[in-house]
Amino acid sequence: MTTIIREIREQFNPAKPSECIGQVELLTLDETKAVVSAAQAAFEGWKNTSSVARGEILRVMADLLEQNIDKVAETASREMGKTKNEMIGEVKRGASILRYYAQEGMRATGEVLPSASEAKVLYTKRVPLGVVAAITPWNFPVAIPLWKIAPALVYGNTVVWKPSIETALTGKLIGELFEQAGMPINVLNVVQGRGSKVGQVILEAPEVKAITFTGSNGVGQSILNTAGPTNKKIQLELGGKNAAIILADANLKLAARLTIEGAMKQTGQRCTATSRVYIEEAIYKEALEHLIAEAKKIEVGITMGPVSSIGQYEDILAAIEKAKSEGADLVFGGGPTKDKSEGYYIDPTIFTNVTHEMAIAREEVFGPVLAVMKVKDYEEAIRLSNDSEFGLSASIYTSNIQKAFDFINRSEVGLVQVNDETGGAEPQAPFGGVKNSSTGAREQGQAAKEFFTTMKTVTINTI
Ligand code: UN1
Numbered sequence: 001m002t003t004i005i006r007e008i009r010e011q012f013n014p015a016k017p018s019e020c021i022g023q024v025e026l027l028t029l030d031e032t033k034a035v036v037s038a039a040q041a042a043f044e045g046w047k048n049t050s051s052v053a054r055g056e057i058l059r060v061m062a063d064l065l066e067q068n069i070d071k072v073a074e075t076a077s078r079e080m081g082k083t084k085n086e087m088i089g090e091v092k093r094g095a096s097i098l099r100y101y102a103q104e105g106m107r108a109t110g111e112v113l114p115s116a117s118e119a120k121v122l123y124t125k126r127v128p129l130g131v132v133a134a135i136t137p138w139n140f141p142v143a144i145p146l147w148k149i150a151p152a153l154v155y156g157n158t159v160v161w162k163p164s165i166e167t168a169l170t171g172k173l174i175g176e177l178f179e180q181a182g183m184p185i186n187v188l189n190v191v192q193g194r195g196s197k198v199g200q201v202i203l204e205a206p207e208v209k210a211i212t213f214t215g216s217n218g219v220g221q222s223i224l225n226t227a228g229p230t231n232k233k234i235q236l237e238l239g240g241k242n243a244a245i246i247l248a249d250a251n252l253k254l255a256a257r258l259t260i261e262g263a264m265k266q267t268g269q270r271c272t273a274t275s276r277v278y279i280e281e282a283i284y285k286e287a288l289e290h291l292i293a294e295a296k297k298i299e300v301g302i303t304m305g306p307v308s309s310i311g312q313y314e315d316i317l318a319a320i321e322k323a324k325s326e327g328a329d330l331v332f333g334g335g336p337t338k339d340k341s342e343g344y345y346i347d348p349t350i351f352t353n354v355t356h357e358m359a360i361a362r363e364e365v366f367g368p369v370l371a372v373m374k375v376k377d378y379e380e381a382i383r384l385s386n387d388s389e390f391g392l393s394a395s396i397y398t399s400n401i402q403k404a405f406d407f408i409n410r411s412e413v414g415l416v417q418v419n420d421e422t423g424g425a426e427p428q429a430p431f432g433g434v435k436n437s438s439t440g441a442r443e444q445g446q447a448a449k450e451f452f453t454t455m456k457t458v459t460i461n462t463i
Pocket of ligand 1: 140144269273425
């Protein structure tokens with residue numbers, strides 16, 4: 001008899017750090033290897049299940065998720081700090097992602113092409129890859145896993161999913177709901193543990209054919225270093241330093257509301273968060289007043305949750321201190337809302353007089369912090385907004401159609417917004433960035449097919 005000793009991890013509530021909300025057992029390295037092998041063994045059967053039947057399980061899962069919306073939202077909210085309302089919105093988004101990919105099981109998997117020879121039938125057929133690893137972050141503990149897992153499964157892959165250890169309880173719950181939905185054994189496998197331990201085993205496993213990851217640039221780079229040379233397919237969604245431009249002809253109230261929502265929703269912990277705003281000097285003063293008025297409406301602890309962990313809390317406060325020491329002017333917020341023993345709350349924070357030499361204009365903060373810059377005109381704004389190592393999302397607020405189209409053409413990002421906030425994503429639309437924000441094929445929509453399948457080109461000679 002072998003006794004397996006697993007590490008137990010306790011999860012704490014960032015809104016009340018002394019409150020333990022549950023425990024999770026972390027898998028050993030040997031168990032992780034066994035899970036990957038089991039996923040490989042399950043592949044043949046899953047691949048040979050019709051895509052319509054695979055999609056049907058996703059549809060049942062969507063219903064189950066909605067039936068359990070309160071429990072899932074409550075667990076995730078207590079685990080990573082997002083407000084219950086924000087979390088309910090995310091669970092609904094998760095259900096709609098599942099429904100979109102459930103339907104995908106009924107859509108075309110290839111195309112018939114003309115051949116140079118009349119006697120030949122030529123067509124393409126999408127086929128699954130095998131075992132796919134999904135490594136997901138804590139900031140969207142339901143939606144991001146589902147927008148990776150659902151397409152991976154419907155296209156016929158088996159999945160090894162490692163949720164962030166920070167949201168392990170939410171991951172466990174999602175795994176249990178998939179089981180209830182009728183997912184066959186070992187088709188979707190939840191591996192609980194640290195990236196540096198079980199994550200490494202997954203990256204190195206020869207059975208794993210593709211890795212989809214959302215998280216930090218540092219971890220993304222180490223995934224490329226480990227798995228890149230072994231010819232695994234890799235999809236990385238990394239950081240952002242998303243800019244908004246407010247022109248003199250914009251609807252200033254709308255621009256200010258959406259810029260603050262973009263910056264502060266989910267306490268700024270989104271890779272799509274607005275973190276820089278360039279305002280034309282003609283309306284600078286007025287626009288700044290609107291921004292501050294919008295920030296004042298936020299009630300920390302009610303409409304804005306705490307940041308997710310003590311690590312996040314310290315990193316964000318350090319970024320605020322650095323901005324002050326580099327000479328930016330603090331015009332709103334700028335510190336903890338209360339003592340950290342009462343929750344990791346940070347005030348919505350706005351800096352002005354920011355320059356591109358400062359870290360606050362260049363580095364991702366992943367917290368409720370907005371850097372404001374005054375620009376002479378649109379040309380200066382577009383030049384500065386493109387002056388970034390990142391290229392995920394960018395917004396322009398204007399009523400000038402020429403400038404809007406010019407921005408669509410020249411903005412170096414994957415997601416362009418006109419009179420809308422930098423964040424947000426709909427299941428049917430491709431999601432991803434350029435520069436250091438993304439690697440590999442786009443996520444979501446029909447674009448997901450590119451990553452989660454490969455193609456066979458079939459020629460039939462009918463003579
Ligand atoms: C959104 O803005 O609603 O990790 C989605 C992130 C992104 C997803 C953002 N990959 O924040």
